[in-house]
Amino acid sequence: MSYFSRRRRLSAVALTSALAFGLAACGGDDSDGGGGGGGGGDSDDPIRIGTSLPLTGEFSQPGQAAEQGYQIWKNMVNENGGLLGRDVELVVKDDASNQNTIVADYNALIGQDKVDLLLGTFSSLLNLPASAVAEKAKMVYVEPAGGSPEMFSRGFKFLFFSQQATADRQGLVFADWVANLPEDERPKTAAYPTLDDPFAAPVVEGAREALEAAGVETVYEETYAIDTKNFDTIVSAIKNADPDLVFHGAQFEDGIGMTRAMLKAGLKPEMFFQTNAPSFGDQFSEGVGEENTEGVFFAVSHHPDAETPGNAEFVQAYEEEYGGMPPEDAADAYAAGQVLQAAVEAVGSIEDQQALADWLRENEVETILGPLSWDENGAPTGEFLIGQWQGGEAQIVLPEDAATAEIKRDWTPGGAG
Amino acid sequence: MTELLQTLVLGLLLGGVYALAASGLTLIFGVMRVINIAHGAFLIVGAFVTYWLWDSFGIDPLLAIVFTTPIVFAIGWLTYKVVVSPVRTAPMASTVLLTFGLALVLEGAMGEIWGNNSTAVRPSYTDESFTIGGLFLPKAQVYGGLIAVVVLTLLWVLLTKTWLGRAIRAAATNPASAELVGIKVAAVAALVFGIGIAAAGAGGAITAVLYPFVPGSHYAWIARLLAIVVLGGLGSLNGAVLGALLFGLAETMTSAYVSPAWATAVPYAIVFAVLLLRPQGILGMRLREDAVPA
Numbered sequence: 118m119s120y121f122s123r124r125r126r127l128s129a130v131a132l133t134s135a136l137a138f139g140l141a142a143c144g145g146d147d148s149d150g151g152g153g154g155g156g157g158g159d160s161d162d163p164i165r166i167g168t169s170l171p172l173t174g175e176f177s178q179p180g181q182a183a184e185q186g187y188q189i190w191k192n193m194v195n196e197n198g199g200l201l202g203r204d205v206e207l208v209v210k211d212d213a214s215n216q217n218t219i220v221a222d223y224n225a226l227i228g229q230d231k232v233d234l235l236l237g238t239f240s241s242l243l244n245l246p247a248s249a250v251a252e253k254a255k256m257v258y259v260e261p262a263g264g265s266p267e268m269f270s271r272g273f274k275f276l277f278f279s280q281q282a283t284a285d286r287q288g289l290v291f292a293d294w295v296a297n298l299p300e301d302e303r304p305k306t307a308a309y310p311t312l313d314d315p316f317a318a319p320v321v322e323g324a325r326e327a328l329e330a331a332g333v334e335t336v337y338e339e340t341y342a343i344d345t346k347n348f349d350t351i352v353s354a355i356k357n358a359d360p361d362l363v364f365h366g367a368q369f370e371d372g373i374g375m376t377r378a379m380l381k382a383g384l385k386p387e388m389f390f391q392t393n394a395p396s397f398g399d400q401f402s403e404g405v406g407e408e409n410t411e412g413v414f415f416a417v418s419h420h421p422d423a424e425t426p427g428n429a430e431f432v433q434a435y436e437e438e439y440g441g442m443p444p445e446d447a448a449d450a451y452a453a454g455q456v457l458q459a460a461v462e463a464v465g466s467i468e469d470q471q472a473l474a475d476w477l478r479e480n481e482v483e484t485i486l487g488p489l490s491w492d493e494n495g496a497p498t499g500e501f502l503i504g505q506w507q508g509g510e511a512q513i514v515l516p517e518d519a520a521t522a523e524i525k526r527d528w529t530p531g532g533a534g
Numbered sequence: 535m536t537e538l539l540q541t542l543v544l545g546l547l548l549g550g551v552y553a554l555a556a557s558g559l560t561l562i563f564g565v566m567r568v569i570n571i572a573h574g575a576f577l578i579v580g581a582f583v584t585y586w587l588w589d590s591f592g593i594d595p596l597l598a599i600v601f602t603t604p605i606v607f608a609i610g611w612l613t614y615k616v617v618v619s620p621v622r623t624a625p626m627a628s629t630v631l632l633t634f635g636l637a638l639v640l641e642g643a644m645g646e647i648w649g650n651n652s653t654a655v656r657p658s659y660t661d662e663s664f665t666i667g668g669l670f671l672p673k674a675q676v677y678g679g680l681i682a683v684v685v686l687t688l689l690w691v692l693l694t695k696t697w698l699g700r701a702i703r704a705a706a707t708n709p710a711s712a713e714l715v716g717i718k719v720a721a722v723a724a725l726v727f728g729i730g731i732a733a734a735g736a737g738g739a740i741t742a743v744l745y746p747f748v749p750g751s752h753y754a755w756i757a758r759l760l761a762i763v764v765l766g767g768l769g770s771l772n773g774a775v776l777g778a779l780l781f782g783l784a785e786t787m788t789s790a791y792v793s794p795a796w797a798t799a800v801p802y803a804i805v806f807a808v809l810l811l812r813p814q815g816i817l818g819m820r821l822r823e824d825a826v827p828a
Contacts, residue, residue, distance in 0.1 A: 173641065174750040177650035214750065313795060341794035344754045346745050349544045349672065350789040350797070357537060370652055373746045380661035381672040404654045404746055406661065531661070 163206035164199075164467060166191075166457075167232030169222035169247065171239055174214030175343070178369050178400065179239045179446040183261055184209060186443070186450025187236060189434050194454070200461055208232055212243060219243050223250040233467050236453055239446065240368075241265035241284070241315040248276045257460065257473045261453035262446065265315035269496040275474050277491055279453040279484065280418045281499035284316050287416040288324030288364065290515050291390055291503050294524070295362070296331030302526060304361030304388055308337035310351055310375065317366035320392050320416070324364055336360050345371060348378035355384060362388040369394050373404035380409060380530060389528035390414040395506060396445045402509060409530035410506035417504040418486050419448035420513045422521050427455075428485040452484040459483075536668045541790040542783065543669060549782025550679035551744070553775040555737030555755065556762040557689060558730030564769030565706045565726045566622055571633040574756030575640035576731045580606050580738025581747050582648050585655050595655045595743050596677050599685075602739045603732045610731025614724045622723060637752060644749035654746040678740035685736050686775060689729070693771065702726055706769070761805045767818025776816055780804070 168187065171180035191205045199205060208230050212219035219238060226232050227250070237260025238247050244263030251258035252273045259277045260268075264284040268276065295303060307328055311321045318340065329335060336358040341351060352375065355363065363386045365375055372394025379385070395401050395415035402410050421432045421442050431451055435443035443451075459482040460473040467473075481490040490498050503515035505524060512522035559573045583605055587598040617636060621628050659677075663670040693699040704712040705722045712719055741747070758781065766777025781801045789797035808816060 173645060173650055174753075175748070177645075177748055177750060178652050181650055310794070339794045341789075342796075342798040344757075344798045345794065346754065347544075347548055347785065349548075349675070350541060350786040351794050353537070353540050353544065353670075354790060370746050370748070373652065373654060377661060378672075381663050381674075382670050383663065383665075400652060403656075404652065406656055409661070 161203060163204040164201070164234065165206045165208055165230070165232045166234045166236055167208040167210075167223075167226030167230055168236040169210040169212045169219050169226065169238055171214040171243060172209075172211040174212075175370070176214040176240050176243070176368075178397070179262065179444075180211075180214070182444040182446035183239045183450040185435070185439055186261065186447035186452075187454060189431065189438060189447070190451045190454030190458075192438075193430070193434060194458060200458060201465070201467070212238065214243070216243060216246050219247045220250055223247050227251075227254045227256065234457060234461070235259075236450075236457060237261055237263060239263075241268060244268060245315065248273060251275055255470055257457070257470050257477070259453045259456045259477075261449040263316070266319050266496075267315055269492075269494040271494075273495060275470065276495040277456060277474075277477050278495060278497050279456045279486075279489060280449055280501075281486060281489065281497055282501050283319075283496050285319040285323035287320040287392065287501050288390065289327055290500055291414055291416065292324045292327035292331070294503070294515055295328060295333070295388075298526070303331070304333055306334045306336045306358070306360045307362040307364055308355045308358055308360035308386070309335065309339075309364050309366070310337070310355060311340045311366035312345075312368055312371050313340045313342050314366070314368060317368060317392055321364060321366035324390075328362075328364070333362065341371075343371075346374065348375045349382065351375070352378040352382045352384050355379075356382050360386050362386055362390070365389075365391040367391050367394050369397060369400075373401070376405045376409065376413075380405075385528065385530055387527050388412075388414070392416060395511065396504065398442055398444055398511060400444070402506075406531075407509045410509065411530065412525055412528040413506045414514075415504050415511075416501040417445055417511075417513070418501060419443075419445050419452075420502065420504070420511075420519075420521060423485070423487070423513070423519065425485050425487050426483050431485050448485060452486045452489070455484045456482050456489065537790065540669050541786050543671060544675075545783035545786035546779060547671070547675040547679045547782075548786060549779035550682040551675075551737060551740050552758065552762055552782050553778035554682040554685055554740070555734055556759045556766075556774040556778050557686060557771055558733035558737075559759050560763040560766070560769055560771060560774040561689075561733070562727055562730040563763065564771075565702060566723050567626060568618065568622070568629045568633070568727075569626065569760075570730070571630055571756060572636040572640060573633075573731075573734050573759055574752035574754075575637040575644075576606065576610060577734040577738040577741065577755050577759075578644060578747055578749060578752045579609065579640060580735030581655075581742035581751075582644055582653070582738075582749075583735070584739040584742040585648070585653050588655050588657070595657055595739060596674075596681060599681060599736050599739045603736050606735025606738070607728045607732035610735075611724055611728035613731070614727035618727060619720065619724065622720070637756070641749045641752060648749070650748055650750070652746045652748050653742075655742045657743065660743065674743045678744060681736070681740060685733065689733065690771065692729075698722075698725070758801075761802055764815055765805045765808055767815030770815070770817045773815055773817030 170184050191207050194205050210222040212222050235256050239262045241263040244260045248258050252275050257275050266285045309321050337355050372391050395413050396417045460477050463476050464472045481488050502513050504511050505514045514524035562570050583602050584595045587593045588595045659673040662673045701717045705719045709719045762777040762781050763774050766773030784801040785797050788800040
């Protein structure tokens with residue numbers, strides 16, 4: 118008997134505690150919502166959108182730019198009456214550029230913060246694990262960066278990449294242009310130093326195949342690790358190979374480091390293409406010296422002068438909020454917001470994530486990057502823009518109908534040539 | 535032959551900077567048995583202070599070492615007084631945790647003050663090189679290497695030729711006996727911490743000119759520096775210099791003759807190999823407590 122009653126007493130204590138905590142939690146959730154429902158209902162509460170960005174650590178550069186892009190998107194949505202008539206609230210965590218932290222962050226966003234919608238993070242390295250968390254929770258995951266082909270070979274159904282093309286296609290527009298140069302202007306040899314990174318490597322791989330097919334001989338091809346600081350030895354080896362074209366697969370810091378090492382070693386190939394770093398505007402020209410930027414090629418998704426719908430407003434809002442021209446990563450993040458917004462407004466609800474994903478797969482979305490559409494796996498189906506530094510400014514040179522300046526062939530650092 | 539010489543020279547120049555950065559770490563361990571995980575963060579503080587002096591006052595970043603070093607020394611000394619001294623005699627695990635926390639705090643503070651953007655210091659000679667018989671010697675690296683040699687020599691003179699140096703070595707060898715002959719071990723420890731941090735700051739000033747950096751760059755540095763001092767022998771200044779040169783050479787030789795993909799991994803493989811054959815490091819001394827488990 119005593120056993121029985123003790124057990125009942127224990128269960129009572131347990132039940133009371135559970136109720137107490139449960140009610141306390143409810144009280145917090147529904148203080149202005151009018152009872153029941155339990156979060157995320159159709160009330161006037163803000164729609165909460167969660168993301169975790171590399172605000173510190175190795176990718177802090179693009180991470181902070183992405184945060185600015187998201188904030189501007191949020192501000193503009195709220196100024197225009199919100200999303201489905203509700204204000205948008207961003208929940209931003211810092212993953213410190215760490216693959217483990219980002220998994221914990223997205224789990225917390227979904228499990229503890231119970232956000233209504235997700236937005237992606239920066240770089241393929243971090244989006245690979247983060248998108249898997251979202252996929253498991255069956256939540257739409259629009260990522261502003263993370264174009265590695267690996268991302269889209271996993272058969273994910275909730276992942277969408279809000280740029281024009283995947284990484285392996287990033288260098289193709291440039292490679293095609295090189296292949297179609299007159300015989301005497303076409304580079305005969307090329308070197309391909311590459312960062313060991315799921316984004317940079319496929320860009321180089323794609324371009325190298327296309328250039329080799331066009332008869333450009335590969336004279337150097339090496340991958341270096343992410344913690345490489347010293348590029349002098351790599352550059353020394355490239356110099357021995359004496360290429361006409363250097364096609365460098367880089368993120369930001371290593372792009373600056375390699376360019377500086379090339380200048381120090383007197384390695385000045387006729388043509389120079391670099392991924393990512395040159396798309397960082399002033400950060401790039403300050404890092405390598407403005408006089409050394411003349412003629413550097415890069416692939417890019419956005420240009421401040423592009424005549425895409427809403428672009429001028431975005432650029433103006435960015436300038437007012439943060440000063441200066443928006444970096445590409447801020448624009449990409451803004452576009453990711455636009456993509457999510459388009460899906461939510463078309464479906465008319467945030468409850469059915471499957472419906473949001475289905476809508477995105479079947480429709481085209483107008484963004485400041487131009488129209489975006491996706492295949493079965495969420496990979497975009499467009500082509501990148503090719504940029505080039507001219508007179509201390511980044512211009513668009515390819516394709517011709519989007520060009521803001523005439524394309525030039527040569528890299529002429531230091532004005533010395 | 536030219537390629538080999540080029541690789542060797544670049545390796546030695548790199549090693550010189552590593553040596554300067556690692557000297558403080560080994561010194562602090564030698565005297566206090568504190569493994570300063572925040573050492574890389576102090577190096578980046580040195581880099582940012584250099585950037586600030588260069589950007590705001592136009593002082594040449596390498597000449598600015600005259601200012602950077604005392605500033606970073608003061609930061610180090612103050613940090614010791616406030617944070618480290620209470621746990622100086624605590625078990626090593628506590629100090630590792632404490633200095634790791636310190637590194638995170640410094641990273642956050644640098645982010646607040648200077649921002650998490652990539653920062654580069656570019657004096658006029660950044661992109662220039664000396665060319666000697668087909669070899670290129672980047673000017674910034676050469677100046678940096680020379681400064682490293684000067685600072686390390688000063689450090690060596692301080693340790694071996696002065697009374698302060700004797701006091702430091704006495705405190706390192708046997709703190710109790712040092713107290714008996716009138717050395718204030720606590721005060722010596724504070725000075726050594728300051729000097730060690732100042733050496734990291736000088737290293738930071740040089741690296742600021744060589745590579746772009748963000749507050750988070752300290753992780754890559756502390757990994758290298760720990761490997762270097764373990765390789766050379768914890769607590770031995772000569773060992774740190776030797777370890778640093780070996781490490782720099784291993785990095786450039788691997789990059790040139792194996793593959794750049796292995797360049798940052800092979801030096802650690804060498805550290806493993808050395809530890810298997812000679813656990814105390816190349817120039818480290820085997821202590822009684824290492825041989826006889828307590």
